[in-house]
Amino acid sequence: xxxxxxxxxxxxxxxxxxxxxxxxxxxxxxxxxxxxxxxxxxxxxxxxxxxxxxxxxxxxxxxxxxxxxxxxxxxxxxxxxxxxxxxxxxxxxxxxxxxxxxxxxxxxxxxxxxxxxxxxxxxxxxxxxxxxxxxxxxxxxxxxxxxxxxxxxxxxxxxxxxxxxxxxxxxxxxxxxxxxxxxxxxxxxxxxxxxxxxxxxxxxxxxxxxxxxxxxxxxxxxxxxxxxxxxxxxxxxxxxxxxxxxxxxxxxxxxxxxxxxxxxxxxxxxxxxxxxxxxxxxxxxxxxxxxxxxxxxxxxxxxxxxxxxxxxxxxxxxxxxxxxxxxxxxxxxxxxxxxxxxxxxxxxxxxxxxxxxxxxxxxxxxxxxxxxxxx
Amino acid sequence: xxxxxxxxxxxxxxxxxxxxxxxxxxxxxxxxxxxxxxxxxxxxxxxxxxxxxxxxxxxxxxxxxxxxxxxxxxxxxxxxxxxxxxxxxxxxxxxxxxxxxxxxxxxxxxxxxxxxxxxxxxxxxxxxxxxxxxxxxxxxxxxxxxxxxxxxxxxxxxxxxxxxxxxxxxxxxxxxxxxxxxxxxxxxxxxxxxxxxxxxxxxxxxxxxxxxxxxxxxxxxxxxxxxxxxxxxxxxxxxxxxxxxxxxxxxxxxxxxxxxxxxxxxxxxxxxxxxxxxxxxxxxxxxxxxxxxxxxxxxxxxxxxxxxxxxxxxxxxxxxxxxxxxxxxxxxxxxxxxxxxxxxxxxxxxxxxxxxxxxxxxxxxxxxxxxxxxx
Numbered sequence: 017x018x019x020x021x022x023x024x025x026x027x028x029x030x031x032x033x034x035x036x037x038x039x040x041x042x043x044x045x046x047x048x049x050x051x052x053x054x055x056x057x058x059x060x061x062x063x064x065x066x067x068x069x070x071x072x073x074x075x076x077x078x079x080x081x082x083x084x085x086x087x088x089x090x091x092x093x094x095x096x097x098x099x100x101x102x103x104x105x106x107x108x109x110x111x112x113x114x115x116x117x118x119x120x121x122x123x124x125x126x127x128x129x130x131x132x133x134x135x136x137x138x139x140x141x142x143x144x145x146x147x148x149x150x151x152x153x154x155x156x157x158x159x160x161x162x163x164x165x166x167x168x169x170x171x172x173x174x175x176x177x178x179x180x181x182x183x184x185x186x187x188x189x190x191x192x193x194x195x196x197x198x199x200x201x202x203x204x205x206x207x208x209x210x211x212x213x214x215x216x217x218x219x220x221x222x223x224x225x226x227x228x229x230x231x232x233x234x235x236x237x238x239x240x241x242x243x244x245x246x247x248x249x250x251x252x253x254x255x256x257x258x259x260x261x262x263x264x265x266x267x268x269x270x271x272x273x274x275x276x277x278x279x280x281x282x283x284x285x286x287x288x289x290x291x292x293x294x295x296x297x298x299x300x301x302x303x304x305x306x307x308x309x310x311x312x313x314x315x316x317x318x319x320x321x322x323x324x325x326x327x328x329x330x331x332x333x334x335x336x337x338x339x340x341x342x343x344x345x346x347x348x349x350x351x352x353x354x355x356x357x358x359x360x361x362x363x364x365x366x367x368x369x370x371x372x373x374x375x376x377x378x379x380x381x382x383x384x385x386x387x388x389x390x391x
Numbered sequence: 392x393x394x395x396x397x398x399x400x401x402x403x404x405x406x407x408x409x410x411x412x413x414x415x416x417x418x419x420x421x422x423x424x425x426x427x428x429x430x431x432x433x434x435x436x437x438x439x440x441x442x443x444x445x446x447x448x449x450x451x452x453x454x455x456x457x458x459x460x461x462x463x464x465x466x467x468x469x470x471x472x473x474x475x476x477x478x479x480x481x482x483x484x485x486x487x488x489x490x491x492x493x494x495x496x497x498x499x500x501x502x503x504x505x506x507x508x509x510x511x512x513x514x515x516x517x518x519x520x521x522x523x524x525x526x527x528x529x530x531x532x533x534x535x536x537x538x539x540x541x542x543x544x545x546x547x548x549x550x551x552x553x554x555x556x557x558x559x560x561x562x563x564x565x566x567x568x569x570x571x572x573x574x575x576x577x578x579x580x581x582x583x584x585x586x587x588x589x590x591x592x593x594x595x596x597x598x599x600x601x602x603x604x605x606x607x608x609x610x611x612x613x614x615x616x617x618x619x620x621x622x623x624x625x626x627x628x629x630x631x632x633x634x635x636x637x638x639x640x641x642x643x644x645x646x647x648x649x650x651x652x653x654x655x656x657x658x659x660x661x662x663x664x665x666x667x668x669x670x671x672x673x674x675x676x677x678x679x680x681x682x683x684x685x686x687x688x689x690x691x692x693x694x695x696x697x698x699x700x701x702x703x704x705x706x707x708x709x710x711x712x713x714x715x716x717x718x719x720x721x722x723x724x725x726x727x728x729x730x731x732x733x734x735x736x737x738x739x740x741x742x743x744x745x746x747x748x749x750x751x752x753x754x755x756x757x758x759x760x761x762x763x764x765x766x
Contacts, residue, residue: 366742
């Protein structure tokens, strides 16, 4: 297979398989199914690996992902971003095509819009109620009477409140397994409590959906939970390594770049991989160890000690040694290919339309996998 | 024309036309042609506006841009990122297809690779020598004898050193017209000096290429310069407004998002436009006024006073009032469409495959323009 020209996105299939096995082994003890969030890989091939090539229940972040995965045979899809009313037509189209698509909401206005669309189109639309467990983003607070009102509005309109969803977004800042286990327990307890409130008011709420990559790997009790979501775990990244959820050796995604210049007077090596290839994500800037725009490995995946991608413009990357490390820049001739490991795998992925696939330390590209794009 | 669903990229044609007219009026007095950098718009339609619908000389940041613009009839193209040797086959293919494509280099190794490719393929490849005028990125320093060696290597191999190029990258941090005029004079003086050195050594170096959006608008003397490059000026952005190159009212690019939630307890409005729609660029974070992930306007382009996009996750935006402003969040019902003005137009643009086009304050979409994508 012909290598693409740099910059391009590289996925290590060996590490992806290992990362999937690890989370599944952890979750097996709870007998609660995984509903992976495909926003990270946006790849049907990678997602099918979770079920040995078959399909399974998934979470999507855009309707475009839903449409691409539906076309590949996925039929159980949760769209986990609060529904905008004018997207309901596409939701109805997917449901009419045989996809069991569930939407997310946290307001009376959205419930009314979903109920109205269900009745207008004659297609009952199931919804989960978003619950806020840690002040990270959206969701009703536990105890908010709006939960019951929302359930009632949906029932009257022929839609259906299927249950509750929460996401411990703050767990991305949890530096120990103990903290992450506590965040997982907060997710569980919060979601189960709101589900119980709904049930006490006569609304069945069969689904209790929780999860994030940090909490999914740390959770110790899933009593009352019916599904676990996680997305980043297929690749991991420097932010996840920085809080200890994975090792650097687990990182399965990188951008391949070429050396195009040297500025020894400034301690720089220049590459053809700028922020269009890596994204502008600087997630490790708030962590104990700032990894710049990413760590640098050779084309076999071997890290170059203390070499960082320290700067980025649109189509230029700047590599330099970690400040204070005393390291020296290695001699890398013009044309040398390198792998840049991402701060944030989801953000690096978004910049690309496909993966070039390698297996472990071999630089030989054995496959090309497409990514769902747009909205 | 049917409106796309949010988030999507909006271009205001009225403002684009005005921005183009402004720079052209400024440059007309010097009688030096503009070679626009199309990395910002990546749109043949927008770029053709510079020559009333015709083609003209352009600068590209990727060979993919070169190929897309060549297919649209552009024949004079400068690829202004230091050449990686394995891209020379595509350069040769474009030259054989009748495109006068020039590459950029700043090292003896690259010159050797260009000379070798010119002789191997029997296609002389013209090159510009990148000169560093302000320590911003790549380029030889003025006075570096490598300039002459590079010219000699190219001549021996049947390639051609067409001249020199420099870019005042540091001018993006120049807060006054006076500073920007000084940066423009540094660009001019540095490039002309290196060209004169080459000429004194018997290398004609007919091209002296300078420019950036900040310097192009401020330049007072272009003696010895043969072309001016600028890219961002078609749209402008909050970084450019922050240093005073344009007014907020000149910003011609935005991402349209929909309100999907409210968190009055936290002072947040949530939208369906996260960093996938706006990019992670936080260019104004280092300026006097930090604009978060962008300023917020209504769908007609009218700014909502002191409302910022203050947070971003993959498919969620968080809007809140500017800290310390004492402003109150406006009442924006679920489904309200808003325009988010970018920190960095190039970075927001990269996240999208096309423009929905409006004219001035009308929210009616009158056209769709494609963007070149990938590398």
